Amino acid sequence: MKISKGAKLVILGILLVIVDQVSKVLVKTNMSLGEQIPVLGQWFRICFIENEGMAFGMKLGGTVGKFLLSLFRIVLCGALIWWISSLSKKPGTPTGALVGLTLITAGAFGNIIDSLFYGLIWDYAPFMFGKVVDMLYFPIIRSGERVLFFSPVFNFADSCVTVGAFYLILFQWSFFAKGDKKEAKA
Secondary structure, three states: OOOOHHHHHHHHHHHHHHHHHHHHHHHHHHOOOOOEEEEEOOOEEEEEEEEOOOHHHOOOOHHHHHHHHHHHHHHHHHHHHHHHHHHHHOOOOOHHHHHHHHHHHHHHHHHHHHHHHHHHHOOOOOOOOOOEEEEEEEEEEEOOEEEEEEEEEEOHHHHHHHHHHHHHHHHOHHHHHHHHHHHHHO
């Protein structure tokens, strides 16, 4: 039995979302807000925080902003799923481009789950107003001084989005640039 390219992408996306959600639920149910667990000394820590759902904990205009952010994520995720589906059916679409887009989509979907349902599940906010669980923290210590390599705390879903985006930019740029040229000539 041969599994289609589209089915493989769906399986990859589901696995990434499961890893994201399992890690968030484990942190949320086993740690106190603000608690830190050293993993590699001071180089890497699990640090439980929650944010309103934007990059680096930024907020977008209170209740209306949170609603618009959640709605934007849902629409964007739907558009990405449609785009991946249509690209996967086109011959000549590199698997790498599809995997990169799947990483971004899975990451976006993982954070959508937090925003939509975590407030309801943990009984602190209505539907669409949950907070995103973050836990990965990578400060670097040098000669007793605190030097931060990357101060924001993030999660697996954020990593999927970032890795997928960088991968597409670094290794799949020519595919997307070529597509634009074809459309411009038509």
